[in-house]
Amino acid sequence: MKQPIKTVIKPVFSSALVALVAVLVLQGCTHVAPYQRGALSKTEMGWTPDHQDATLQKHIYFAKEASSGGAEAAGGGCGCN
Amino acid sequence: MTKTLKPSSKLLALSAAAMALPALVPQAQAVAPTERTLSYRYTQYNEMGLDAASVSKINADQGGGATQRYDIDINQYAFSTPVGDHFALSIDIQDEVLTGASPWTVVKEDVKATPSDTSDDEVKLVMSGATIKEHRTDASVATTYFYSTGTISANLGFSTEDDYESTSAGLSWGGEFDDKLTGLALGVSFSDDTLNPEEGAYKGTVLQDKVGGWLNGSDPVDGTAKKESVSGFFSASRILTPNWIVQAGVSYTQKSGHLSDAYKANDKRPAERNSYTFNAGSRYWIKPIKAAAHADYRYYSDDWGIDSHTIILALYKNWQKVQIIPSLRYYTQTSASFYSIDATDTTQYNYYADDHRLSNFGAITGGLKLVFKQKPVDWIIAGEYYASGADMSLDKTEDETEHPGLLKYAKFTFGVEHRF
Numbered sequence: 001m002k003q004p005i006k007t008v009i010k011p012v013f014s015s016a017l018v019a020l021v022a023v024l025v026l027q028g029c030t031h032v033a034p035y036q037r038g039a040l041s042k043t044e045m046g047w048t049p050d051h052q053d054a055t056l057q058k059h060i061y062f063a064k065e066a067s068s069g070g071a072e073a074a075g076g077g078c079g080c081n
Numbered sequence: 082m083t084k085t086l087k088p089s090s091k092l093l094a095l096s097a098a099a100m101a102l103p104a105l106v107p108q109a110q111a112v113a114p115t116e117r118t119l120s121y122r123y124t125q126y127n128e129m130g131l132d133a134a135s136v137s138k139i140n141a142d143q144g145g146g147a148t149q150r151y152d153i154d155i156n157q158y159a160f161s162t163p164v165g166d167h168f169a170l171s172i173d174i175q176d177e178v179l180t181g182a183s184p185w186t187v188v189k190e191d192v193k194a195t196p197s198d199t200s201d202d203e204v205k206l207v208m209s210g211a212t213i214k215e216h217r218t219d220a221s222v223a224t225t226y227f228y229s230t231g232t233i234s235a236n237l238g239f240s241t242e243d244d245y246e247s248t249s250a251g252l253s254w255g256g257e258f259d260d261k262l263t264g265l266a267l268g269v270s271f272s273d274d275t276l277n278p279e280e281g282a283y284k285g286t287v288l289q290d291k292v293g294g295w296l297n298g299s300d301p302v303d304g305t306a307k308k309e310s311v312s313g314f315f316s317a318s319r320i321l322t323p324n325w326i327v328q329a330g331v332s333y334t335q336k337s338g339h340l341s342d343a344y345k346a347n348d349k350r351p352a353e354r355n356s357y358t359f360n361a362g363s364r365y366w367i368k369p370i371k372a373a374a375h376a377d378y379r380y381y382s383d384d385w386g387i388d389s390h391t392i393i394l395a396l397y398k399n400w401q402k403v404q405i406i407p408s409l410r411y412y413t414q415t416s417a418s419f420y421s422i423d424a425t426d427t428t429q430y431n432y433y434a435d436d437h438r439l440s441n442f443g444a445i446t447g448g449l450k451l452v453f454k455q456k457p458v459d460w461i462i463a464g465e466y467y468a469s470g471a472d473m474s475l476d477k478t479e480d481e482t483e484h485p486g487l488l489k490y491a492k493f494t495f496g497v498e499h500r501f
Contacts, residue, residue, distance in 0.1 A: 032262060036323040039366035044373040044397035044404065047318075047328060047362060052122050052157050052496070053450075053463070055173065059219075060126070064469075064488065066414055066438050067381035067389040070360045071266070071316035071330025077274045077308065078217065079245030079343075 308338030443473025
């Protein structure tokens, strides 16, 4: 029998939270000096390198799927069908 | 144990500029921009037509029965500029013209003409007429204040359609800590929406006649209906190596008001919806091939019974003056607790809906984008294909009927961006 998604989600969610805490707690394990951050400063390494594309994608998925939102400011709704 | 990476003399030469580089605070750029950007995009969005066999003819004499779905032409304009040494201002406008038809409800039809045996009845879509034409304009303005260890941003948005208006506002903060290795961000946003379908493209159509009025859901009032949304988020990022940064965050959203779909025949949803998300992301610079590897994940859950997972992978590969960006997205969701395409008498339920977007399904999106970098202008072309189906869901069960309204679409974009 197939495993209900809820039973899969709990360990995934818990693991993700542990990962978040780990990122915060483990700070200082490796120190990356400012002069070593050249690659990290590239536009394509940003969280949202193309904001126009991201805005449109968010709008389409908002209209065609049941989930929306994330770690960013939410926009307004639409009468999309 | 702390391990410090030793600088090379070549890298030391970059230090002066790099001192200003941020820990890439989530959703914010912690260094004030020094140039203006003017950008334009044209996107053509086309949903694939339906198989005629999946569409009911019961409303064909009233203009229904269309197999064509939505085609949308989208124009996007963006302008951003520094204002003094510590501020930036950006303006975004998105204009859409939509034509086509959408699913109105579903019916079970006896396709084998065996009235005594309903087990072989097929679920068919009842479509609206192909006469809908809608125009939507969305405008937003945002300003960001940059200080030595962070940013504060505020944004205001407004969108209008013939039958829908939305006003939204947001405020967020991003800060850098631990020698700018750790970034924290938090924010709140609010939206206030007004629905007025009687003024829209649906007025006087077969939909209006069929349902005997447009209001069919939660908390109906005459003429117009309102809904509101409040949300908040928190996220943290961390530089792990000179080539790797990760991010994780959580968000919460509460929607209230008229959350039913005014254009569906069988649709009555709760007047409140609470949802939360957990998201995680990674950006890794693959030095040997000069490419940035992106990986993003989001888990979503709400009190309508919907859980979803989204995974997006992309590679930003630089090749001479061209950037090649292949991407892949996988999405899966469970159905809402009140969703059904089998219910024959919906009056016995407090809430009900047969909207395909509330069903159990999965979807895959594949995309390819090319950016031709001809300083100071970038030329952009991109294509994308989306396909959804019940069999792509992680939670698919054998006895579940797939909603015939699950869609496929293709999207093509052309753009130009000028920095000066």
